[in-house]
Amino acid sequence: MKFGGLTCVDSLNTHVGKDELVGMIGPNGAGKTTVFNIITGVYNPTGGDVLFKDKSVVPLKPYEVAEIGISRTFQNIRLFQSLSVRDNIRVSFVKSIKAGFFISTFHIGNYLKEEKEIEDKIDELLDIFGLLDVRDEYAVSLPYGEQRKVEIVRALATSPELLLLDEPAAGMNPTEKTELMSLIKMVKDKFKISILLIEHDMKVVMGVCERIIVLDYGKKIAEGNPENIKNDPKVIEAYLGETHH
């Protein structure tokens, strides 16, 4: 992926398998979020391809990428600030609403039935994540850790097969991070989805990931299970000079 003269991601060749929990790590600026943006259609790669279930997703627009089963969270939380927790999640159901524009305007036909179904699904999700109490609060009024949770739930509401989490532990205290780790494992087991995780916190990465990809300056410098990565000299060298906890 080149931006002008800058090659941001250089021939990254890797995969995420069904029901796998894969982590992507690397120093700041290694190109990790760019990879996410390429997968989700925010950027068009200048070369190469991205295949999801053997079909290329490169020609797809971001909303189409969500429709085929890939969803994500963002490095800087992007919740809808004028909407409640419940409504933030509701937006993820918009793509699957059978009642289109006319039915929603005239409230005819299956409108009430479908609205109730959506309502129930939202409440179900909120319940699983312990957010029922705050469902009518403005999403952005919640504490930081809760906001991250809402963002993850919102992405899950799109019924993805692959979930991309961009530095979910950023800004969290140790307690929150431990909670996050069990949350991520729970999500994978309960919803049976694949997860690709970008993260800086080594404890989180080593604690939940089955496989880890390491990027540096846009190139993959290592790939393997946590044990191997921890001891890989290339990885250690890449992180020297980088402060990490």
Added chain:
Amino acid sequence: MKNKLLFLSSLALVFIINLFAGNIDPYYYTILIYIGINIILASSLNLINGYTGQFSLGHAGFMAIGAYLSVSFSTYFAPFFIDTFGQGVFGNSISFIILLLIGGIAAAIAGIIVGVPSLRLKGDYLAITTLGFAEIIRVIIQSLDVVGASQGFRGAYIFENGMKAAMIPADMSSVPYVFYSVPKYTNFFWTFAFVVIIIFFISNLMSSSYGRGFLAVKDDEIAAESMGVNTTKFKVIAFVSGAFFAGIAGALYGHFNLYINPEDFNFLKSVEIVVMVILGGMGSMVGVIIAAVILTILPEFLRGIAEYRMIIYALLLIIMMLLRPQGLFGVQLRPKKKK
């Protein structure tokens, strides 16, 4: 069910009030009609600016299309309407519905044309583009003699030799003609029937899950897209719907004023409508309605103080923005708590 009941009874109420409305002083009647028209204009712009976050500064352009097109049809094709539907109350109503729809749909088509560039442009750039569009409309109208150009339009002259024009050409001064002035179809019923319609349209749409798509586009387009919202589709829908109702407002205006002029739909008019939306609180339907009422009545109220009128009007707006920039009701249309 309850929704439909409320809708129909509101329309019935408007119908009943209309039966008595003819008795009030013409001056107040006129203000009432303009209040209704402004509510429609402001609410339709609110859908674009307030709910979907697309800064449109050219709403008067849609109004102009609705006005000029509907008025052209009701004059140049007057014989057709008269022959087909007659001139009784029922016939006039059918004619007017057709004319309103012509105005609305034409404006809606323009809404698609304007909406498409809006997909790539944001904020100031979009504002300038929409402003440019409205000016193009106005300038085109100014160059069209068939609708009176800059002299404005009051009706169609249909000459015995088949010619049609907005004014008597010099070389036709002796040819017999029939002059069809713009019929005064607009009354309390039609105006406020559409006020009721647009209110139900917007509140129904925005209280549905589908409606959250618009708000999501306003808050964070990238996040909305990533959750599967086709932001392009939603923006175009907002523009088309908003334009449609502005076209209706234009048709109502044309058939009340009976004389329209390109200057009625200039940039100042677009700004007037934007002010109503901002004053009311972007995205608050109640606020925008109240703001439309206030800003229609206020200039009339201040008529007595003639020279100072515009100064006071402007001062009030400035004070309002300093003290309460979020507008009167600057709160989002809260999701209804489902029982």
